[in-house]
Amino acid sequence: MKIIKSVKVFASVAIASAIISVPVFGQENTRLSDAEIASVAVTANQIDIEYAQIAQKKSKNADVLRFAETMAKDHQSVIDQAVALATKLGVTPKDNATTKSFLEGAAKTKAMLNSTNGNAFNKAYIDNEVAYHKAAINEVENVLIPDATNSELKSLLQSALPLFKAHLAHAEMVQKEFNK
Amino acid sequence: MANPYSILKTCACLLCFVFLLIGCTSSPVKVTHRVSNVEIKQMQFQPASLTVQKGDTIVWINHDIVAHDVTEQAGKLWTSGPLAPGESWSLVVTKSADYYCSIHVVMKGKLIVQ
Numbered sequence: 001m002k003i004i005k006s007v008k009v010f011a012s013v014a015i016a017s018a019i020i021s022v023p024v025f026g027q028e029n030t031r032l033s034d035a036e037i038a039s040v041a042v043t044a045n046q047i048d049i050e051y052a053q054i055a056q057k058k059s060k061n062a063d064v065l066r067f068a069e070t071m072a073k074d075h076q077s078v079i080d081q082a083v084a085l086a087t088k089l090g091v092t093p094k095d096n097a098t099t100k101s102f103l104e105g106a107a108k109t110k111a112m113l114n115s116t117n118g119n120a121f122n123k124a125y126i127d128n129e130v131a132y133h134k135a136a137i138n139e140v141e142n143v144l145i146p147d148a149t150n151s152e153l154k155s156l157l158q159s160a161l162p163l164f165k166a167h168l169a170h171a172e173m174v175q176k177e178f179n180k
Numbered sequence: 181m182a183n184p185y186s187i188l189k190t191c192a193c194l195l196c197f198v199f200l201l202i203g204c205t206s207s208p209v210k211v212t213h214r215v216s217n218v219e220i221k222q223m224q225f226q227p228a229s230l231t232v233q234k235g236d237t238i239v240w241i242n243h244d245i246v247a248h249d250v251t252e253q254a255g256k257l258w259t260s261g262p263l264a265p266g267e268s269w270s271l272v273v274t275k276s277a278d279y280y281c282s283i284h285v286v287m288k289g290k291l292i293v294q
């Protein structure tokens with residue numbers, strides 16, 4: 001129960017921070033620059049790879065392991081393409097308040113995941129994946145895509161959207177196994 | 181020097197070839213196997229359901245930013261293996277099948293052989 005609660009809290013914090021991230025931190029400019037968007041994109045994808053690595057270490061459930069493998073591969077592909085594009089455009093990813101809030105949320109979630117085991121771990125991992133992808137979809141859809149100025153960056157983010165939505169559907173499918 | 185046997189073989193081959201040519205040009209009503217494409221884009225097989233004739237070739241092309249595969253669902257009778265972005269894979273269809281992407285299990289498609 002505590003796990004579910006903390007996942008929910010994390011999700012709502014992540015969603016809230018996605019919507020109001022910049023004003024909360026009191027910056028004058030409410031719009032993320034392309035360099036900041038690149039940083040958020042790389043960080044958010046890297047975080048999900050790290051969750052997947054924990055699952056690959058701790059889980060013995062075939063569906064969870066297969067899901068984690070897909071997450072590790074797909075999010076690495078997105079990072080590779082974001083980095084390649086940033087390099088091509090001569091943009092250096094720049095840390096910002098959104099990156100920071102993603103990392104803070106991830107630190108707590110990783111600690112929580114590392115402290116659970118067995119089926120409780122499987123459930124905690126997959127519940128978090130559902131919440132995390134919902135937050136990521138919201139961030140990409142409502143912040144990163146509208147804020148992106150470079151058309152190639154915008155297009156990469158637009159390609160990531162159906163990917164994250166498919167990940168969410170996959171996570172929800174696996175989640176059913178643990179909510180019986 | 182070529183021996184008579186090999187000359188005979190060459191003649192036979194040529195004759196076969198000529199007959200084949202005549203066969204092709206004079207009877208176009210014979211079996212026509214078609215090639216159909218399934219685009220993999222935005223995490224979907226498009227079209228998701230495809231009606232084909234036995235012997236048709238289906239070509240799947242991955243337009244997405246991640247790898248996908250094309251795997252027969254019921255018994256994993258055939259699979260493309262991972263298709264990187266930009267890669268394609270083809271299959272000659274002999275019977276109807278439900279298929280999916282084993283990497284993204286929510287992606288599903290169907291082949292209906294008439």
Ligand SMILES: [Cu+2]
Pocket residue numbers: 247248249281282283284287
């Ligand atoms: Cu796939």
